[in-house]
Amino acid sequence: MQRLPWKLLEPLTPYHAVWNAEGELFHVSEPLRKFWKTEDPLPVLQGKMKLLRPFSGIIQAAWLPELTALNLQFTHVDYPDLVIRGQVISYDEYWILVGSPNVHSVAELTKMGLKLSDLPIHDGMGDLLIAVETSLVAHRETEERSRELAKANEELLAVNLALSGFVPPSVLKSLGLEEDSGDDAGTRAEMVGRFIEHLQAAIEFRESFLANMSHELRTPLNAILGVTEVLQEGVYGDLTEKQLEMLHTVENSGDHLLSLINDVLDLSKIEAGEANVRIGEFKLDALCDSALQLIRQQIRNKGLELKFENKSQHETLFVDGRRIRQVLLNLLSNAVKFTDEGHISLRVDDVSGVEMIRFRVEDSGIGISSEDQEKLFQPFFQVDHGLSRKYQGTGLGLAITWRTVELHGGQIELESVPGKGSCFSVVLPVKAEKSEVGKGLGKGTALRRKDALRADFTTPDPTALLAVSSPYILVVDDVADNRTHVVDYFQHAGFEVDVAENGMGALQKIFEKQPDLVLLDIQMPGITGLDVIRCLRVISSTRNLPVIALTGSALEADQERCMEAGADAFLAKPCILAELKSLVLSLLDKKNTDLGRNQK
Amino acid sequence: MTDVPPGPWDIFLVDDRPENLGFVKDALAHAGHRVETFLEGRAALEKMEESPPDFVLLDLEMPGMSGIEVLGEIRKGDRYSEVIVIVLSAHPREDVEEESLAAGANEVMSKPIRLRLLRERLLSLKGMK
Numbered sequence: 001m002q003r004l005p006w007k008l009l010e011p012l013t014p015y016h017a018v019w020n021a022e023g024e025l026f027h028v029s030e031p032l033r034k035f036w037k038t039e040d041p042l043p044v045l046q047g048k049m050k051l052l053r054p055f056s057g058i059i060q061a062a063w064l065p066e067l068t069a070l071n072l073q074f075t076h077v078d079y080p081d082l083v084i085r086g087q088v089i090s091y092d093e094y095w096i097l098v099g100s101p102n103v104h105s106v107a108e109l110t111k112m113g114l115k116l117s118d119l120p121i122h123d124g125m126g127d128l129l130i131a132v133e134t135s136l137v138a139h140r141e142t143e144e145r146s147r148e149l150a151k152a153n154e155e156l157l158a159v160n161l162a163l164s165g166f167v168p169p170s171v172l173k174s175l176g177l178e179e180d181s182g183d184d185a186g187t188r189a190e191m192v193g194r195f196i197e198h199l200q201a202a203i204e205f206r207e208s209f210l211a212n213m214s215h216e217l218r219t220p221l222n223a224i225l226g227v228t229e230v231l232q233e234g235v236y237g238d239l240t241e242k243q244l245e246m247l248h249t250v251e252n253s254g255d256h257l258l259s260l261i262n263d264v265l266d267l268s269k270i271e272a273g274e275a276n277v278r279i280g281e282f283k284l285d286a287l288c289d290s291a292l293q294l295i296r297q298q299i300r301n302k303g304l305e306l307k308f309e310n311k312s313q314h315e316t317l318f319v320d321g322r323r324i325r326q327v328l329l330n331l332l333s334n335a336v337k338f339t340d341e342g343h344i345s346l347r348v349d350d351v352s353g354v355e356m357i358r359f360r361v362e363d364s365g366i367g368i369s370s371e372d373q374e375k376l377f378q379p380f381f382q383v384d385h386g387l388s389r390k391y392q393g394t395g396l397g398l399a400i401t402w403r404t405v406e407l408h409g410g411q412i413e414l415e416s417v418p419g420k421g422s423c424f425s426v427v428l429p430v431k432a433e434k435s436e437v438g439k440g441l442g443k444g445t446a447l448r449r450k451d452a453l454r455a456d457f458t459t460p461d462p463t464a465l466l467a468v469s470s471p472y473i474l475v476v477d478d479v480a481d482n483r484t485h486v487v488d489y490f491q492h493a494g495f496e497v498d499v500a501e502n503g504m505g506a507l508q509k510i511f512e513k514q515p516d517l518v519l520l521d522i523q524m525p526g527i528t529g530l531d532v533i534r535c536l537r538v539i540s541s542t543r544n545l546p547v548i549a550l551t552g553s554a555l556e557a558d559q560e561r562c563m564e565a566g567a568d569a570f571l572a573k574p575c576i577l578a579e580l581k582s583l584v585l586s587l588l589d590k591k592n593t594d595l596g597r598n599q600k
Numbered sequence: 601m602t603d604v605p606p607g608p609w610d611i612f613l614v615d616d617r618p619e620n621l622g623f624v625k626d627a628l629a630h631a632g633h634r635v636e637t638f639l640e641g642r643a644a645l646e647k648m649e650e651s652p653p654d655f656v657l658l659d660l661e662m663p664g665m666s667g668i669e670v671l672g673e674i675r676k677g678d679r680y681s682e683v684i685v686i687v688l689s690a691h692p693r694e695d696v697e698e699e700s701l702a703a704g705a706n707e708v709m710s711k712p713i714r715l716r717l718l719r720e721r722l723l724s725l726k727g728m729k
Contacts, residue, residue, distance in 0.1 A: 215661075218690040222712035223619040229715045230623045235630040258712060262692070278694075 013098045014118060015084050017049065021093035023061030031118060032084075036076045048077045064088050064095040073102060081112055106133050145543065214265045218258075225254045263396035270403040277407055279432055282321040284314060284357075288346060291328035298336045299344055307345035312357050314350065318431040323404045330397045331361040331424045339365030342421070351427055356410070359426040367418040376414065377402040378556065406552045408432040409481075471588050472496040474513070476506040476529070477521040477550075482573075486519065489577045490584075503527025507535060510542060517588055519580070522551040522562060530565045537566035546587040550575065606723060608632045610653035614644045614670065615688070616662040620711075624657070627715050641670035648680065655722065656685045658705075660696070668703050675704035684725050688713060 006027050009016055018027040025046040038045060049059045053073040067088040074097070075083045086099020100119055103109045106129050109116065116129065228251045230236065232244060239247070292308060299306045317324070328346070335344045342364030351358050368376065377398050405412050409429050416422035473495055477483045480501075487497045498513060500506040504527055510518065518536075522529035529549060536542040548569045549562035559570045569583055611633050613621050621637040628635045636653070638644040642665055644656065656674065660667035667687060674680050687700040690711040697708045707721055 214692070215690045218711050219617070219620075222690070223617075223623065225712045226620075226623045226627075226715065230627045230630075233627065233630070233715075235626050254712075265692075 015100055016096055016098040019061050019064055019095040035082055036079050050075055050077050052083065214261055217261050221254055221258055225251065228254065263400060267396055267400050270407060277320045279318050279320055282317050282319060284312060284317055285310060287321060287325055291325050291332060292346065294329055295332045295336060302336060304339060305343040307343055309347045311349040314357055314430050319408055319428060327401050327404050327426060328359060330401045334397065335361055335363035335365060339363040355430045356427050357430055360423055362423040364421040367420050367422055368416040369418050373414055373416060470494055470496050471516045473517045473519060474498050474500060474509055474515040475519045476500045478502055478524040493581060503532045506532050517546045517584055519548050519550060522549050530561060533565040533567055546591055548583060608634055609655060611635045611655045612644050612653045613637045613657050614641055615659035616640060641665035645673050652680050652683050654684060656683060658685055658687050660687060660689045668699065671703045671705060
């Protein structure tokens, strides 16, 4: 007689017991024995298996033929927690009792120490449990959201001042406000008006807060630094050497604090898109000279060699001279700081084929490990993070440098070998335009961050596009050049694409046309991308609209702010378009899945 | 230091915070200049009628008469056109700088004041460097 390999049954139906023709318990599956924590021989086990349904009692071999094709439930007398639902199958001279755990939620399963994967693979129970779980989560989320919504609604109602004409009619219409008649519509229009007014007030507050903070911090420093200087000069009498030394420390610390205040203010301004970029005509040579002038003494003091070479064909640049000089100075003083012997060089040449110029600041210093290279442009990052800092600085210089270059539509690259030296390359358009904020070469040549991709998504199914017939996306960026290449790319890939040039325009288009997804630049003047996201997330019709935040910054803090505001994903510019597309597809795919699930 | 010290000059310091006045006065007086301090603009303007100074170091944010208003009074007519006004501002912003220069300041320096820099500027504004 051919024997069924019982082991085969286990993955198919992990919970089973087999009786032979003689009516003896012949085999009990491993999962059951494991759960019942039993080493008991089969006859003992037979006396402990208890039928619960259709009738109750210790299972007798004689019952088995009668039980065939009936729905039954059984358990172990000592372990009544696990109830198995199943049936009896006859196979040759064997009787097989098969089943699966009778549970109603994942929590119940977990409580028994089982996992979803412990269920038979063809058992619908697993799917059912997932469905129940999903609906529970969805329910909880819905409740939470409606609470939020009610709160937002209250806030909006609380401010009830007239602001007619503030909100464009198209926005009102898209919010369904215009269709309402009478006082109700008026009130709600006012609410939206107030809401946007609040947004603007918040933006203004941020601005004035920064300015005030800087002012308040500077004021006490004035006396601290001034008095220190006067004391050192002996205006109040002669001092001992020790006293002078201590005063020097006070002065250094004050100076350090001052640079921190300046840098924080500078960085915040750039981040908030409020940096005043003043593009003017500057002689290239003079620009380099003035930066080198300020660093020459330091280079000499450390006994280093300075090399300068200008191979550019351009005599003049259209840039913000003060800021670009600051960029060169930052890179040069960093180079000096981290180089104890050898040379520092500044080389200038043209990037072939485009109207761009390249500054290279190279040193023979300690170099930067690839690990540190990734974090280098984050605020307050210091290369020597040890307890006894050898190198002083605010830790903001490179973050400011990075942003300033980006503000000009350029980018920074870094090559470095630890122990050998570093080379920072700054590529700038020969004629920067004020509007070029954040424009990059778009060729993916910039220092890219691996962690720029923050969304939790999987590689999209290539068939995803089939499910979404030409998706409709909105590209929001205040810089025309940034929009154009993204628009072209996505149109070519079969998307319908629309654009908006600022935050207000974006909100209008979103409410009006209801795109499937929004690619949103964060740094825009006035209503920023973050403001837009926050606004979308409090309005029910746009709460789940997928938004990919694009920023010129790869700073973790920035990513966090985007995600906190409610972005679905974050990419640092310049981004690889293919990468952006796959992110778009996966978010659209996810959106469709969610929709499908909600409709079930 | 080995050269003959410049001046002496008459210098007015105008700042509503006493702690900002003392050390500047002492430092400048130590170098031989005649320094007078004022906690508000009006008093400085009154004193100016008696004898105009070579320099006015003027704080911008003061209660009552603001620095810009004081500056406006000084530049009204050309009676005090010889008086050199240095505005000291704790707002390192371009618009503040522009506003001050437009109102007739000869120089805008940001606070905290660095005395070495201040001395250099005094010299160069007097055309001595």
